[in-house]
Amino acid sequence: EVQMVQSGAEVKKPGESLRISCKGSGYNFANWWIGWVRQMPGKGLEWMGLIYPGDSDARYSPSFQGHVAFSVDTSINTAYLQWSSLKASDTAMYFCARLYYYDSSKMFDSWGQGTLVTVSS
Amino acid sequence: SYVLTQPPSVSVAPGKTATITCGGYNIGTERVHWYQQKPGQAPVLVISYDRDRPSGISERIAGSKSGNTATLTVSRVEAGDEADYYCQVWDSGSDQLVFGGGTKLTVL
Numbered sequence: 288e289v290q291m292v293q294s295g296a297e298v299k300k301p302g303e304s305l306r307i308s309c310k311g312s313g314y315n316f317a318n319w320w321i322g323w324v325r326q327m328p329g330k331g332l333e334w335m336g337l338i339y340p341g342d343s344d345a346r347y348s349p350s351f352q353g354h355v356a357f358s359v360d361t362s363i364n365t366a367y368l369q370w371s372s373l374k375a376s377d378t379a380m381y382f383c384a385r386l387y388y389y390d391s392s393k394m395f396d397s398w399g400q401g402t403l404v405t406v407s408s
Numbered sequence: 409s410y411v412l413t414q415p416p417s418v419s420v421a422p423g424k425t426a427t428i429t430c431g432g433y434n435i436g437t438e439r440v441h442w443y444q445q446k447p448g449q450a451p452v453l454v455i456s457y458d459r460d461r462p463s464g465i466s467e468r469i470a471g472s473k474s475g476n477t478a479t480l481t482v483s484r485v486e487a488g489d490e491a492d493y494y495c496q497v498w499d500s501g502s503d504q505l506v507f508g509g510g511t512k513l514t515v516l
Contacts, residue, residue, distance in 0.1 A: 322505065324451075331492075331494065331507060331508075331509050331510040332443075332445075332451065332494055332507045332510065333507070334504065334505040334506065334507060337505075346503065348504060349409075349504075382450055382451070384451075387456075388498075389457075390439065390457070391439070391498075391500060392438070392439035392441075392457065392497070392498045393498040393505060394441040394453065394456055394496060394498070394505075395443075395451075395453065395496075396453055396456070396462070398450040398451055398452070399450065400450050401450050
């Protein structure tokens with residue numbers, strides 16, 4: 288069974304750095320793209336980008352390019368989403384998900400439970 | 409960038425059929441996927457590639473597409489179907505994954 292398990296909720300102050308994690312299991316972690324999705328309070332889903340664990344190739348949505356960074360550690364089947372300097376507007380739930388692709392289309396077939404990030408002074 | 413348009417809300421009585429639409433330019437040429445998100449939970453894929461139901465998803469949920477509109481249909485609606493539903497495509501022109509704004513399904 289494919290599972291994506293994310294790290295726990297975080298409370299941070301503006302300007303602080305943060306890294307949250309997403310551990311995949313039940314499949315060959317290195318061979319499947321992983322995506323990150325933001326959901327601000329009471330709002331919809333926003334695609335942040337993708338990373339390929341096999342070679343750390345990362346693709347960012349233009350809306351998030353330069354504001355976040357993706358990384359992976361294939362030795363422990365874990366992907367990371369990180370910020371160097373948080374803002375209050377980064378307060379949101381963040382989901383990781385495994386990307387499935389076939390026939391020129393792509394979608395998320397398995398999701399993590401989400402990590403709530405709260406940024407407040 | 410590619411935009412998917414969904415109605416913000418749909419309301420339906422128990423036992424009736426809910427229809428949620430998703431519009432986009434030339435969506436007929438895109439493969440549309442749908443997710444269900446219940447309050448406090450992660451999204452779940454309920455329809456892939458316009459009309460395919462993943463294992464474990466209720467047969468009461470169906471997807472279709474015609475012209476510039478994709479449609480998610482929930483038949484014989486139950487209280488447990490209350491959720492937000494999102495359509496999604498992969499925009500190969502810009503290499504971006506795009507979500508619709510989401511539709512809140514309310515069971516009256």
